[in-house]
Amino acid sequence: MEDPVQPRAADPRPRRRDRHGRGMRGPVAPPQVPLSTSRGEAFTDLVQDSVERLERRWPQLTEIEFVVLEVPPVGGPDADWQDEVVPLGGTISAAEGRPARVVVYRRPVEIRTKGREERAHLVHEVVVEQVAELLGLSPESVDPRYGDEE
Numbered sequence: 001m002e003d004p005v006q007p008r009a010a011d012p013r014p015r016r017r018d019r020h021g022r023g024m025r026g027p028v029a030p031p032q033v034p035l036s037t038s039r040g041e042a043f044t045d046l047v048q049d050s051v052e053r054l055e056r057r058w059p060q061l062t063e064i065e066f067v068v069l070e071v072p073p074v075g076g077p078d079a080d081w082q083d084e085v086v087p088l089g090g091t092i093s094a095a096e097g098r099p100a101r102v103v104v105y106r107r108p109v110e111i112r113t114k115g116r117e118e119r120a121h122l123v124h125e126v127v128v129e130q131v132a133e134l135l136g137l138s139p140e141s142v143d144p145r146y147g148d149e150e
Contacts, residue, residue, distance in 0.1 A: 042116075043106045043123070044068050050124040054131060054143060064134065065101045066127070072105050088112070089126040091134050102130040 037045075047068055055061045072087050086108045092101040104126050113119040125139075128146050132139040139146040 039110070040068070040070075040106065043110070043119075046120050046123045047104050047127060049120070050127040053124070054127065058131070058135075058142065060135075061131065063099055064131070065099045067101050067103045068106055069103055070105070071107050088122070089130045091130050093134075100134055102127065102134065104130075 047066055051061065051066050072090065086105075088105055088108050090103045090105075092103065094100040104123060109119065109122055109126065113122050124143075125146065128139045128143045132142045135142065
């Protein structure tokens with residue numbers, strides 16, 4: 001009597017199709033280079049660049065936490081803007097064990113700008129305005145170039 005057909009052993013090597021005859025390709029970029037940056041990461045980089053620019057003049061900013069949120073909150077005691085223009089940023093005063101915070105809202109800023117340079121300029125203005133509010137100063141004293149077209 002013949003043995004029943006044995007199932008074929010699985011090939012330990014995964015098969016990859018080479019549909020265009022070009023073979024396997026190597027990496028497009030070295031591992032330490034990011035291939036793509038999300039819009040959120042790019043926006044956070046703009047905020048960080050603005051903060052670093054201001055920290056040279058105002059070293060006490062290292063004690064302030066800078067946060068990027070997608071959109072401002074809709075409800076709550078701080079949301080008195082519903083009948084007005086949507087805010088681009090805000091501040092949260094220091095509390096027990098928590099540093100003061102400057103918040104920049106990504107989507108409202110992105111909607112109001114067309115390109116990276118315009119977005120970087122608006123982000124810097126928002127950061128300057130919020131820092132000025134926290135420090136109790138005018139935006140022009142926080143950054144003498146505030147309001148200048150770059």
